[in-house]
Amino acid sequence: MSEKLTETAEGIPLEPERVILVGIEALVGDSRRSMQELLELVRAAGASPTDILTQRRHKPDSHTFIGKGKVEELAATVVESDVDMVVFDAELNPAQVKNLVDGLGCKVLDRTELILDIFAQHAHSREGKLQVELAQLTYLLPRLVGRGVMMSRIGGGMRGGIGVRGPGETKLEMDRQRLRTRVAHLQRQLQKVRRRRDTERTARRESGLPAASIVGYTNAGKSTLLNALAGSEEVAAHDRLFETLDPTVRRIDMGEGGELLVSDTVGFIRDLPTQLIAAFRATLEEVVEADFIIEVIDASDSEVIGQHQATEDILGTLEALDKPRIIVLNKWDLVADSEQAEVLPARFPQALPLSALTGDGLVGLQAQLQQLIRRKRVPVTVQLPYDRLELLKLLHARGRVLTVEYQPDHVRAEVEVDQATLGRLQPYIVEEDGIISLTDKVSPPPLLYRNSPAHQSTVA
Numbered sequence: 001m002s003e004k005l006t007e008t009a010e011g012i013p014l015e016p017e018r019v020i021l022v023g024i025e026a027l028v029g030d031s032r033r034s035m036q037e038l039l040e041l042v043r044a045a046g047a048s049p050t051d052i053l054t055q056r057r058h059k060p061d062s063h064t065f066i067g068k069g070k071v072e073e074l075a076a077t078v079v080e081s082d083v084d085m086v087v088f089d090a091e092l093n094p095a096q097v098k099n100l101v102d103g104l105g106c107k108v109l110d111r112t113e114l115i116l117d118i119f120a121q122h123a124h125s126r127e128g129k130l131q132v133e134l135a136q137l138t139y140l141l142p143r144l145v146g147r148g149v150m151m152s153r154i155g156g157g158m159r160g161g162i163g164v165r166g167p168g169e170t171k172l173e174m175d176r177q178r179l180r181t182r183v184a185h186l187q188r189q190l191q192k193v194r195r196r197r198d199t200e201r202t203a204r205r206e207s208g209l210p211a212a213s214i215v216g217y218t219n220a221g222k223s224t225l226l227n228a229l230a231g232s233e234e235v236a237a238h239d240r241l242f243e244t245l246d247p248t249v250r251r252i253d254m255g256e257g258g259e260l261l262v263s264d265t266v267g268f269i270r271d272l273p274t275q276l277i278a279a280f281r282a283t284l285e286e287v288v289e290a291d292f293i294i295e296v297i298d299a300s301d302s303e304v305i306g307q308h309q310a311t312e313d314i315l316g317t318l319e320a321l322d323k324p325r326i327i328v329l330n331k332w333d334l335v336a337d338s339e340q341a342e343v344l345p346a347r348f349p350q351a352l353p354l355s356a357l358t359g360d361g362l363v364g365l366q367a368q369l370q371q372l373i374r375r376k377r378v379p380v381t382v383q384l385p386y387d388r389l390e391l392l393k394l395l396h397a398r399g400r401v402l403t404v405e406y407q408p409d410h411v412r413a414e415v416e417v418d419q420a421t422l423g424r425l426q427p428y429i430v431e432e433d434g435i436i437s438l439t440d441k442v443s444p445p446p447l448l449y450r451n452s453p454a455h456q457s458t459v460a
């Protein structure tokens with residue numbers, strides 16, 4: 001007799017897994033928002049939420065998180081509603097996982113594992129996969145007891161899928177020692193990949209082009225904005241959390257303003273598991289290396305301040321808070337006529353309302369970026385022989401040509417150029433007015449958002 005297939009050979013369920021969400025109210029101030037986000041995370045993991053259970057408690061039960069009685073109740077619902085998995089809006093300790101798997105008879109996941117699962121599904125590059133597996137193993141190592149129970153149950157009829165897929169799946173059956181060996185192996189592999197990435201980054205730095213990094217809450221529209229700036233759609237943008245994991249760097253022609261490297265990277269979320277920040281640190285180096293930051297806020301989200309705060313926290317971890325920053329209030333098309341449209345500009349006075357989707361307001365951002373690029377430029381005077389006139393063309397394309405004089409044996413021009421172009425002009429420079437860098441000598445432009453304490457207090 002043939003067995004009914006519930007998932008593909010890769011462990012992807014054929015039907016969405018049925019999930020109950022469990023949280024504790026009054027534990028933290030904004031538990032409703034937290035549950036809403038957990039719901040989005042469950043959907044992003046490809047599962048189908050069937051029920052939400054919240055419980056009022058002062059603190060979680062140390063053995064079962066929700067208490068013995070509730071576990072029994074929940075176990076009945078699990079059977080009745082044919083539920084595959086229960087997800088808890090918290091970080092569960094190993095004993096709680098074990099007790100809950102025992103009591104509920106289905107898969108049990110916490111918020112961190114759910115996020116790790118989404119990351120495992122969305123990691124495409126070799127580096128991304130290595131980083132996710134490392135984060136999964138680091139998180140799972142101390143939780144093996146509960147996991148062991150779950151995995152043996154899965155062998156006995158529980159469905160695979162979320163939380164047990166990907167690189168972690170087979171490894172979980174290994175013993176602790178082998179897991180540690182695997183962790184060390186992953187770390188070595190990552191080091192190799194990172195060395196290559198460092199080389200690429202050095203090459204970019206040597207190109208002398210200014211670099212901006214797009215950061216912000218997951219699903220805020222970062223990839224859509226990068227596509228809009230680049231005028232093409234090469235980066236996947238979807239209405240799902242954590243769509244982008246692998247950093248993308250695009251070279252963008254800013255017209256009169258010159259060229260700019262813009263990177264898009266993994267989205268932020270409140271309480272992003274520390275294992276993930278550590279694992280993705282190299283990916284987030286793009287942020288650390290950038291000359292300036294474009295922070296994208298989803299203006300249509302009711303928790304704009306929370307989004308902004310999560311971004312602040314992570315930028316703080318990355319020590320990138322003092323970089324010049326442009327804040328973008330994205331998805332303005334969705335809020336244009338609402339109360340948000342009045343409240344937000346007061347909260348973020350220097351931010352730019354725009355819609356990455358429709359392109360409305362994009363010119364404002366481009367103008368600010370051009371202004372920042374200009375600040376990285378060096379004014380020089382060159383004398384180009386007539387057989388090198390192609391350089392004049394380059395100057396028109398890459399920099400700003402202020403004056404041109406056609407003299408008998410050369411063309412004399414006063415120009416402003418970026419570092420990359422400056423290198424190519426070296427033999428023809430007759431006057432150099434000093435290097436202007438973004439961090440010194442120049443005061444911030446009036447439209448720029450800087451993370452000054454005074455400003456922070458207006459948004460806190």
Ligand SMILES: Nc1nc2c(ncn2[C@@H]2O[C@H](COP(=O)(O)OP(=O)(O)OP(=O)(O)O)[C@@H](O)[C@H]2O)c(=O)[nH]1
Pocket residue numbers: 217218219220221222223224225236237238239240241242243244245265266267268330331332333334354355356357358
């Ligand atoms: N209405 C509207 N939707 C937008 C806008 N910008 C982005 N979106 C939508 O928002 C969703 C998320 O956009 P993404 O660009 O994938 O967001 P992201 O910040 O890159 O998300 P992650 O990579 O998951 O962190 C997509 O469905 C976009 O079409 C906008 O200005 N207006």
Ligand SMILES: [Mg+2]
Pocket residue numbers: 222223224236237243244264
């Ligand atoms: Mg994205």
